[in-house]
Amino acid sequence: MSNTARGQYREVADRIRDSIDQGVYQRGELLPTEDQLADRLGVHRATVNKALKVLLAEGLVRVHRGKGTYVTEIPVIHRAAVGRQRRETREAGQARGAFDAELRALGLTPRSDVTPERTSAAAEVAEKLEIDEGADVLARRRTMFANDVPVQLAVSYIPWSIAEGTPLTEADPGPGGAYSRLEELGHAPAVFTETLRVRPPDAHEADKLKLSPDQRVIAVTRVARTSAGQAVEVNNIVLPAHQWELSYEWPAD
Amino acid sequence: MSNTARGQYREVADRIRDSIDQGVYQRGELLPTEDQLADRLGVHRATVNKALKVLLAEGLVRVHRGKGTYVTEIPVIHRAAVGRQRRETREAGQARGAFDAELRALGLTPRSDVTPERTSAAAEVAEKLEIDEGADVLARRRTMFANDVPVQLAVSYIPWSIAEGTPLTEADPGPGGAYSRLEELGHAPAVFTETLRVRPPDAHEADKLKLSPDQRVIAVTRVARTSAGQAVEVNNIVLPAHQWELSYEWPAD
DNA sequence: GAGTGGTCTAGACCACAGA
DNA sequence: CTGTGGTCTAGACCACTCG
Structure with a gap:
């Protein structure tokens, strides 16, 4: 087995979790230092440190090295994959896309950095786009934030042969986003595939x-294809x- | 930030990972003990222990307490959610279902325990099935193995009002599985929803x-609905x- | 510089597996 | 009984943040 003797650090984790649940420590608040918690408990x-890693895994706390440990203030964000590409979703309300809409629904403030760049396709990307390895692609790198906390990284790849000279190469590709432009360019996505893996983060x-x-x-690889089966993103x-x-x-x- | 000074245990993890990748330690093989690794490196x-937890997170090793640490012998299993309910998929080849087919495709030996049981619905289940909390449901509990390694737990809930007196209450519900029976009973699933969360395992x-x-x-909650929108599983x-x-x-x- | 969390060593005890 | 990994304490050093 693996779990019969629970380990003192799990008791400590339970006690701190209870304190958070009962509001002893509020959302966004700084927890006592590890030394203080160690004294009190x-x-x-080292045992407190290990307990806090349990809460970190659960997403209950956030650590700023050199500053302290905070109670998480961002609620769990729901992402409905199906439908988020629809024009209505993309253009709904004040939102500039599905991501914006989801965050606003939770009362969070979305923010997003985009960097478009012409580059050459790595092997895995080239294979999925069915182009030659090293062929030119447009890479749109996004970092997304909720209340200034980073919550998503995304890199979208589109063959340069499609993107060249279009608004896709701009930071803001215009109303409805990149999928609307692909549609207008005669490469309307018709089928989406997402593949998911869970793993530790790289550096x-x-x-x-x-x-x-x-x-x-969670690493998600999404492939958008036209009705002809041609991968376009x-x-x-x-x-x-x-x-x-x-x-x-x-x-x- | 969080990651500038890499930590010695990550170097140790890298070295052990390299040894596994290069075949120094083979699939299914027992690694040297932590004491031995500590001496050699x-x-x-404690540093070796922490390094092994990195490899554990990556799924590269498996630990049997009291015995030792083994190189994982089970490859990553692919689960294509869409299509696995289709009758053709369920009845394909020698397999008794999508799970069987996926494992056989990897050269693994599937095994599965099923325990059907009449019980009363917990709040979350009742809500999703749109029945009263505490109402009777059929619970089909499954544990699935690949080469005798447990790889999946699943509990399927069906309202007792639908399942009563049908093969659904048997350990083996017959050809095509539970969905085929629901179909024949006039409750053919038409729409599926899956919701995913990643979290630490409970006890x-x-x-x-x-x-x-x-x-x-990965905790997946799947809901199957009829074309009328009625949740049936x-x-x-x-x-x-x-x-x-x-x-x-x-x-x- | 003082305070924070991240990590490492040293040594100890425990729970579990197997001879 | 011995050998294994899991954990705890003690004490230390480091990198990062902020005044």
Whole structure:
């Protein structure tokens, strides 16, 4: 087995979790330092540190090295994959896209950095786009924030042969986003595929998303194809696993 | 940030990972003990222990307490959610279902325990099935194995008013599985929804799936509805996160 | 510089597996 | 009984943040 003797650090984690649930420590508030918690709970600091990693895994706390440990203020974000590409969704309300709409629904303030760039396709991307390795692609790199907390990285790849000279190469591709432009260019996406893996963050992801090695990301690879089966976009999306809930819906046939 | 000074244990993890990748330690093989690794690599055992937890998170190794640490022998299993309910998929080849087919495709030997049971619906299940809390439901509990390694837990709930007196209450519901029976009973599922969360395993899951608290599970809640929008089945699926790759596909409209 | 969390070493005890 | 990994304490050093 693996779990019979629970370990003191789990008791400590339970006690701190209870304090958070009961409002002793409020959302966004700084917890006592590990030394203080160790004193109060009568254990060594290393045990408190391990307990806090449990809460970190659960997404209950957030750590700023050199500053302290905070109670998480961002609720779990729901991402409904199916439907988010629809024009109505993309243009709904004040939102500039599905991501914006989801965050506003939770009372959060979305923010997003975009960097379009012409580059050459790595092997995995080229394979999925069915182009030659090293061929030119447009890479649109996005970092998304909720209340200034980073919650998503995404890199969208589109063959340069499609994107060249179009608004797709701009930071803001215009109303309805990139999918609307692809539609107008005669490359309307008709079928979407998403493939998911859960893994520890790599160094770049840990840095950008402020994650510790004890946390996980959900790596989503989305491929958009035309009705002719031609892949027109590959999107590599990285989400802090504790911050998201994903949903999918499809017909039986 | 969180990751600038990499930490010695990550170097140790890299070295052990390299040894596994290069075949120094083979699939299914027992690694040297933590004491031995600590001696060879010139670090304290606690550092080796922490390094092994990194590899555990990546799914590269498996730990049997009291015995040792083994190189994982099960490859990542792919689960294509869309299409697995189709009759052709369910009845394909020698397989008794989509799960069987997926494992056989990887050269693994599937095995599965099923325990049907009449019970009363918990709040979350009742809400999704749109029945009264505490109303009777059929619960079909499954534990699935690949080469005798547990790889999935699932509990399928069907209102007792539908299941009573049908083959659904049997351990083997017959050809094509439960969905075929629902179809014949006039409750053919027409729309499926899956909602995913990543979290640490609870005590029961850790025990059944032989997981350590440092690992994660993907908790999938699937709801099957008829074309009239009536929920007929709720399935709570728990997967060791490091062992699976999930995929979904859907049309743009 | 003082305070924070991240990590490492040292040594110890425990729970579990198997001879 | 011995050997394994899991955990705890003690004490130390480091990197980062902020005044």
